[in-house]
Amino acid sequence: MTAxxxxxxxxxxxxxxxxxxxxxxxxAAEFEKPVLMxxxxxxxxxxxxxxxxxxxxxxxxxxxxQIDNGLDFPEVAETRDRWVSRLGVRLVIASxxxxxxxxxxxxxxxxxxxxxxxxxxxxxxxxxxxxxxFGGGRRDEEKARAKERVYSHRDEFGQWDPKMQRPELWSLYxxxxxxxxxxxxxxxxxxxxxxxxxxxxxxNIEIPQVYFAHQRRVFERDGMLLTETPxxxxxxxxxxxxxxxxxxxxxxxxxxxxxxxxASTIPEIIEEVAAARVTERGATRGDDRFSEAAMEDRKKExxx
Amino acid sequence: xxxxxLRFATAGSVDxxxxxxxxRLLFDSKSIFTDQxxxxxxxxxxxxxxxxxxxxxxxxxxxxxxxxxxxxxxxxYFATPNRKFIIADTPGxxxxxxxxVTGASTADLGLVLVDARxxxxxxxxxxxxxxxxxxxxxxxxxINKMDLVDYSQEVYNKISAEFTAFATKxxxxxxxxxxxxxxxxxxxxTRSTSMDWYSGPTLIHHLEHVHVASDRDLxxxxxxxxxxxRPKSDDHHDYRGYAGQVAGGVLKPGDEVMVLPSGMTSxxxxxxxxxxxxxxxxxxxxxxxxxxxxxxxxxxxxxxxxKNAPEPxxxxxxxxxxxxxxxxxxxxxxxxxxxxxxGRALIKDIQYRLDVxxxxxxxxxxxxxxxxxxxxxxxxxKPLLCDPYSKNRTTGSFxxxxxxxxxxxxxxxIND
Numbered sequence: 001m002t003a004x005x006x007x008x009x010x011x012x013x014x015x016x017x018x019x020x021x022x023x024x025x026x027x028a029a030e031f032e033k034p035v036l037m038x039x040x041x042x043x044x045x046x047x048x049x050x051x052x053x054x055x056x057x058x059x060x061x062x063x064x065x066q067i068d069n070g071l072d073f074p075e076v077a078e079t080r081d082r083w084v085s086r087l088g089v090r091l092v093i094a095s096x097x098x099x100x101x102x103x104x105x106x107x108x109x110x111x112x113x114x115x116x117x118x119x120x121x122x123x124x125x126x127x128x129x130x131x132x133x134f135g136g137g138r139r140d141e142e143k144a145r146a147k148e149r150v151y152s153h154r155d156e157f158g159q160w161d162p163k164m165q166r167p168e169l170w171s172l173y174x175x176x177x178x179x180x181x182x183x184x185x186x187x188x189x190x191x192x193x194x195x196x197x198x199x200x201x202x203x204n205i206e207i208p209q210v211y212f213a214h215q216r217r218v219f220e221r222d223g224m225l226l227t228e229t230p231x232x233x234x235x236x237x238x239x240x241x242x243x244x245x246x247x248x249x250x251x252x253x254x255x256x257x258x259x260x261x262x263a264s265t266i267p268e269i270i271e272e273v274a275a276a277r278v279t280e281r282g283a284t285r286g287d288d289r290f291s292e293a294a295m296e297d298r299k300k301e302x303x304x
Numbered sequence: 305x306x307x308x309x310l311r312f313a314t315a316g317s318v319d320x321x322x323x324x325x326x327x328r329l330l331f332d333s334k335s336i337f338t339d340q341x342x343x344x345x346x347x348x349x350x351x352x353x354x355x356x357x358x359x360x361x362x363x364x365x366x367x368x369x370x371x372x373x374x375x376x377x378x379x380x381y382f383a384t385p386n387r388k389f390i391i392a393d394t395p396g397x398x399x400x401x402x403x404x405v406t407g408a409s410t411a412d413l414g415l416v417l418v419d420a421r422x423x424x425x426x427x428x429x430x431x432x433x434x435x436x437x438x439x440x441x442x443x444x445x446x447i448n449k450m451d452l453v454d455y456s457q458e459v460y461n462k463i464s465a466e467f468t469a470f471a472t473k474x475x476x477x478x479x480x481x482x483x484x485x486x487x488x489x490x491x492x493x494t495r496s497t498s499m500d501w502y503s504g505p506t507l508i509h510h511l512e513h514v515h516v517a518s519d520r521d522l523x524x525x526x527x528x529x530x531x532x533x534r535p536k537s538d539d540h541h542d543y544r545g546y547a548g549q550v551a552g553g554v555l556k557p558g559d560e561v562m563v564l565p566s567g568m569t570s571x572x573x574x575x576x577x578x579x580x581x582x583x584x585x586x587x588x589x590x591x592x593x594x595x596x597x598x599x600x601x602x603x604x605x606x607x608x609x610x611k612n613a614p615e616p617x618x619x620x621x622x623x624x625x626x627x628x629x630x631x632x633x634x635x636x637x638x639x640x641x642x643x644x645x646x647g648r649a650l651i652k653d654i655q656y657r658l659d660v661x662x663x664x665x666x667x668x669x670x671x672x673x674x675x676x677x678x679x680x681x682x683x684x685x686k687p688l689l690c691d692p693y694s695k696n697r698t699t700g701s702f703x704x705x706x707x708x709x710x711x712x713x714x715x716x717x718i719n720d
Contacts, residue, residue: 004635008520011307011516012388018589019590022590025548029530055547133621140381146379167627171410172642174640176711192383192388278339279340
C-alpha cells in the first residue's frame with residue numbers, strides 16, 4: 001500500500017500545537033532559567049497545557065510566575081491553584097502590594113495597577129535570575145503584538161525595541177543574550193482567539209468560571225460593563241444592575257469589562273466568538289484605550 | 305471537517321495596492337473588527353486623508369504610522385470556512401530583501417502584486433527571484449488595478465506572458481496569474497462581472513484550494529533532536545525519549561534508524577505524542593521517539609534512516625542573504641544555528657554576489673552588503689547534518705549570528 005500525501009495532513013490546530021511545542025522545547029533547551037508567566041486566564045492555561053505536552057512524561061522543567069495585582073477575580077486564582085497543584089510545578093508569586101511596600105513601585109492612587117505590573121514583573125525576573133519568560137501573547141490581539149517576534153529580545157532594562165528586532169527566519173530562533181538581558185518567548189503567537197477556544201473545547205481544558213455566562217452585578221463605565229467590587233468604587237451617576245454576562249479576557253478586575261452573553265458552554269462560546277464583530281481587547285480592555293499606541297508603549301517599558 | 309493552514313507572504317511595492325488588497329481580503333472575509341475599523345477611520349480622519357487608509361490596520365508601530373511606511377514584517381490572520389491563513393505582510397520599501405526573506409522563509413505561497421498600468425517592474429521581478437530562491441512552492445501574480453485599464457484582456461495577456469517567460473528562468477513550480485481590482489473587489493473574494501474573458505479562479509478560491517500538503521518531504525526521514533526527555537520519576541524511571549519536530553519522512557515503530565553524527569543504529573521502540581502512542585509521525589508533528597537500544601543521543605543530533613542519512617559536513621556551500629549594515633567579508637567568524645544544532649563558522653570565501661534584478665553573478669565583489677545575496681563557502685567548528693535547501697527547507701537552512709551583538713545577521717540556504 002502506498003500512502004498518499006493526503007493521508008499525511010495535519011489540521012491547523014494540530015499544526016499550531018506542533019509549532020508551539022517546538023518553541024517550548026527549543027527555549028527550555030537553550031535558556032538556563034526560563035519561567036512561564038501565568039495569570040490563570042485562558043491563554044496562559046492553554047500555554048500550560050502545551051508545556052505539559054511538550055515535556056511529558058517528565059514534569060514541566062520550569063516554574064510559573066504570577067504577578068499578583070491584588071485585583072484578580074477570585075475564580076481565576078482558584079483555577080490557577082488547581083492547575084499548579086495538578087501539574088506539580090513551582091509557583092512564584094510577585095505581588096504589587098509587596099512591591100509597593102518595598103518601594104519598587106509607587107502607588108500614587110492614579111496609576112493603574114496594570115502599569116505597576118511592569119516594574120514588578122521586571123524586578124521578579126531580575127531577582128530570580130530568569131533568562132527567559134514565556135508569555136501567552138497572540139499576534140491577533142493587537143497591532144503592536146502583530147509585530148512581535150516569537151523570541152522577543154529585552155535589554156537589561158527589560159525594554160522592547162521594535163526597530164531593533166532580530167529577523168526571525170524559518171523556525172530558527174536566536175536565543176543569544178548578554179548578561180542581564182532576557183528573552184520573552186511567545187509560543188502561541190500564531191493562534192487566534194478562536195483557535196484558543198477550539199483547543200480548550202477539543203482538549204477539555206478547565207478554565208475559570210468567569211468565561212461562561214453567569215449572573216453578575218455590574219455597572220457601566222467608558223462604554224464597558226465592569227463588575228461591582230469594593231476595589232472599584234462607583235463614581236457619580238453609575239448604577240449597578242444585575243445582568244447575564246461573561247468575560248472574554250481576564251485581567252485586572254477594575255479595568256476588564258465583561259460582555260452580555262448567554263453562552264454557557266464551550267460550543268456556545270465558540271459560536272459567539274466566531275460571530276463577534278469587536279476584538280477581545282477592544283471590547284473589554286480598559287488599559288488599551290489610553291492611546292493609539294498604549295500597548296506598544298507599555299511593551300517598550302517591559303510589559304509582556 | 306478539520307481546517308488546514310496556509311501561510312503566505314505578500315510582496316510588491318507600496319503603490320501596487322498591497323495594503324488595500326490585504327484590507328480587502330480581511331474585510332470581505334469578515335476578519336476586520338468594528339473597533340479596529342473605527343480606530344482606522346478616526347486616525348484617517350485626524351490625518352486629513354480623504355479615504356479610510358487600510359494600511360493603518362497593518363502598520364502597528366508608532367514610528368510606522370508617523371512615517372507612513374511599513375518597517376517590519378507583520379503577521380495577519382484570517383479564515384474561511386475550511387482554511388486558516390497566516391499572512392506575512394512584508395514591506396515593499398528599501399529594506400525589501402531582508403524582510404522578504406524573513407516573511408517568505410515560512411511561506412507556502414508568495415503573492416506578488418503588479419500595477420496593471422505599469423506592468424512588470426524591477427521590484428516584481430526581484431520579488432519573484434527571491435521567492436524562487438527561497439523555494440516558496442506556489443506563486444500568485446496578481447495584476448491589480450484592472451479597473452484603471454478598462455479591464456483589458458490585452459493588458460492582462462501582455463503582462464502575464466511577460467511574467468511567464470521570466471518565470472521559466474526561475475524555479476517556480478506553480479504559477480497562477482489573476483487579474484484583480486483590490487479597490488473595487490474584482491476577483492478577490494467575489495468574481496468580477498467586468499472581466500468575462502477571465503475564466504480562472506478568484507484569489508480567495510485559489511488560496512483556499514491550492515494543494516500544500518504535497519510540498520512536504522515524506523521520503524527522507526529527518527528528526528532533529530531538540531530535547532531529551534528523562535523524567536527520573538518512579539512511574540517513568542527508565543523512560544528516555546528524543547523529542548523534536550519531524551522535518552522530513554514518515555517514522556514508524558519498528559523502523560531501523562541511524563543517529564547522527566555518531567552513526568549508531570537502532571530501532572524505533574515507540575513514538576509518543578503527549579500521553580498516547582502513535583503508529584506514525586510525519587512533518588510537521590512534534591513528537592517524542594523512543595529507541596530500542598541505549599544509544600547516546602543528545603540535542604543537536606539527527607535521527608534518520610540507515611541508508612538515507614544527511615551528510616555530516618564542516619564545509620558548507622550556501623547562498624547567504626546578509627542582513628546588517630557592516631558587510632560580510634572573508635575570514636569573518638560568526639555563530640551558526642542549524643536545526644537544533646549550534647556552532648561557529650568561518651567565512652572561507654565569497655564566490656559571487658547575485659544581482660537579484662538581472663540574476664547576474666558578480667564575481668569581482670568579495671563582500672556582501674546589507675540586503676545582498678551571494679554564494680559563500682563556510683567552514684564550521686563541528687559537522688552539520690545538512691541537506692540541500694532544495695530538498696528540505698528545515699535541514700537545508702541556517703542562520704548566522706554576530707557573536708558580539710547577538711543579532712541575527714545572515715540567512716543561509718545550503719546549495720545542492
